[in-house]
Every structure is written in C-alpha cells, then in structure tokens.
Amino acid sequence: MFNIFPIDGGVCAVDGFFADGVKAGLKPDGLDIGFIYSDSLCEVEALFTTNKFQASPLKHYQHYESGFKSNFILINSKNANAMTGENGVDDIDEILDIAKDKFNITNPIMSSTGVIGVRLPKEKIINAIKKFDLNSKNSTNCAKAIMTTDSFHKEIALEVQLSDNKKFRIGAIAKGAGMINPAMATMLCFITTDANIPKNEIKKVLSEVNNITFNAVSVDGDTSTNDTIMLFSNQKASYNKDAFREALKIVMQKLSLKLLRDGEGSNKVVAFEVKGAKNNSEAEIISKALSNSLLVKTALFGEDPNWGRIASTIGASGCECDEEKLIIKYNDLVIYSIKDSILDKEKEKKAFKIMKADEFKISCNLGIGRGKFTSYGCDLSYDYVKINADYRT
Secondary structure, three states, rough: OOOEEEEHHHHHOOOOEEEEEEOOOOOOOOOOEEEEEEEEEEEEEEEOOOOOOOOHHHHHOOOOOOOOOOEEEEEOEEEEEOOOHHHHHHHHHHHHHHHHHHHOOOOOOOEEEOOOOOOOHHHHHHHHOOOOOOOEOOOHHHHHHHOOOOOOOOOEEEEEEEOOOOOOEEEEEEEEEOOOOOOOOOOOOEEOOOOOOOHHHHHHHHHHHHHOOOOHHHHHOOOOOOEEEEEEEEEOOOOHHHHHHHHHHHHHHHHHHHHOOOOOOOOEEEEEEEEOOOOHHHHHHHHHHHHHHHHHHHHHHHHOOHHEEEEEEEEHHOOOOOOOOOEEEEEEEEEOOOOOOOOHHHHHHHHHHOOOOOOOEEEOOOOOOOOOEEEEEOOOHHHHHHHHOOOOO
C-alpha cells in the first residue's frame, strides 16, 4: 500500500536537487537558459526523438559511456542546435568545459529547444552560466526559461508515502506546445527523484510509462529533432516498484496533458479511446490516427459533430474494421452505430453541447477483438497557423 500526495517545488522538491533560470539574451525578453543540479551523482536515463535528424545535444549525450552518472544539466531555449553538424557538438563541449571549470559538476549534459539550423550563441550562454547559483531552488524559473511558444510553464511534484512510513519524492518540468506528435516524447521533460530505483529498472519503467503518456499525445503531427525525456535519480530515499511506476505515470500524464492544453492555439483536449480492436497494436494505430487527423482536429475546433471524419479515419488506418460492428460515442452519446447512424437535430444538439466543453472523450468500439488504446489530441485553430507562420521572428 502507498499514498501519493501533490507537493510544491517541481524538480527542487526532491532532496538534493537545485535549479534556476536566468536571462542570457537569447529571447528579446525573459528567462531563456536554466539548469538542474544535484549535490550528489545521479543515475541518468533518457528517451530521445525518433526523428533521424537528432540534434547536437542528443548526439553529445550519446558520446558518454553507457551507465555514466551526472549531476548537472544545462538547458537553453530559442535555439535547437539541430542540423549544425560536428560544430554543434563541439560548441556544447566548449560551453560545458566552462561550466566544469566554474562548478563542481561531473559529466554535464546539455539540452536545447528552438529554431533549427543555427549554431548556439556561445558567448551569451557562457556569460549566463557565470550568473548561476547552484544553491538556488527555483524550479519555476527553470521551467519558464525553457519555454518557446509555450503560454505557461509546466511543473509538478509528488510525495509518495509507503506502508512502512518511508517515502520518496518525484518532481518534473516540461516544455512543449507545438511540434507535438506521438513518436517518442515530442518535447523536453526533466524528471528528478530520490527513489532508490535500481539502474536496470529505470529505462524499462520510463519507456513503459512514456508509451501511454507523452507518446500518446498529438498537437500537430510533427516530431521535433530535440525531443527528450530525462530522469535523474540520486537514490537518497526509499523505493517501491509499484508506487514508483504509479507516481511516474501521474507526473508524465499530467505534464503530457498540459502540453495539449497549451497546444499552439488549442482550445480543447480530447481523449480518443479505441477498444474492441483486433489487438492492442491496431487499437494504438487507430487511436493515434484519430489524434493526428487534420480533418478531425478542424472538426473539433468548429465543434462539428461530424462522425464521418471519425469513421473515415478508422477505415483509412489499414486496420481491421467493420461498419456493421462499429460504435462511436461522444462521451456517453452514441453518435454512430449501423442501427442509429442518422444525425438528426436532437442528436446533433446533444453532440454539439458535448463538443463545446474544454475536455471530452470520443470512444470507438470496433467490436472485433479485445485490443484497446487511448491517445489524446487537441483541436487545430487559426492561431496555430499564425504562430507557426512567423516562428523565427
């Protein structure tokens, strides 16, 4: 048995972790570079984008030997340091060498987000590093510093109390609003914990939970070059496998839904529940096809209860389906079945009321097997085009 409680502090809620954000001049205004520091070495695991053009920070991380430990990560916004070749990796080495000279850090890591194809402004970043106070516990500043088109910062922390009165904590920050597609992580997320989780269990649980959280959300169907989920464990506290997995799931689920809530120009968060599929794999394919469909997204924005867009996406998925067995619901309202497919005025009125809500569920029962999967998406509005049309400016 265990109990999980929300607490304040983000990544700094965990004993031994520190963080802050400062202004380096990468953005016209506001914080734009942050750090997370641990006063002891941490086990580190990461999941990276499936985009084949992985950014320089990802390549730099993978230069470290398997199983390495670290106690420091530097994160900048506005510049992705992607598609910059070996120069991009060399720039990271130069910046982190300065950080190592100034602070007591081991195997420092760098992460970046922003515009692709531009080398890092090294001097600005190096000058910002000189402002860092590693005794600072300001998770919020760090969360704000890594924002790009985000309209709000994203952080969370939990305390887990075990049955033997021992406890551990887990905290996290994330950023992301656009270029969000279920193909690993599609954003940046940094997780800290003092749970004494065995090294050989970290990657497994991180991957499992990621598949049903960050890997199950979509804003626009695009996958970034920099997507990263990274977990740091200083192993100072207790550990329970089931409790840790549940806490990690809560953290990653809440942050992934915050990404959707902050989707560039989005107004609605919608769960696409698929059940009765041939198997779980086909349920996942269909669910993600729905969360990625531009026609579905625009229907959500227009609050148009057009079940035809749902059905056609299912039929185009390549998965086994049968129109005579299919049932589509908006929340508890049956919007389509072979016996009840007419969208009359009364049903349309009820459906329209559901679709006006900020959050609702579209459930599709294929009636074929036992496969199930739920992904999450948002609507696509005029503002999305406006934001991304002038992203570099």
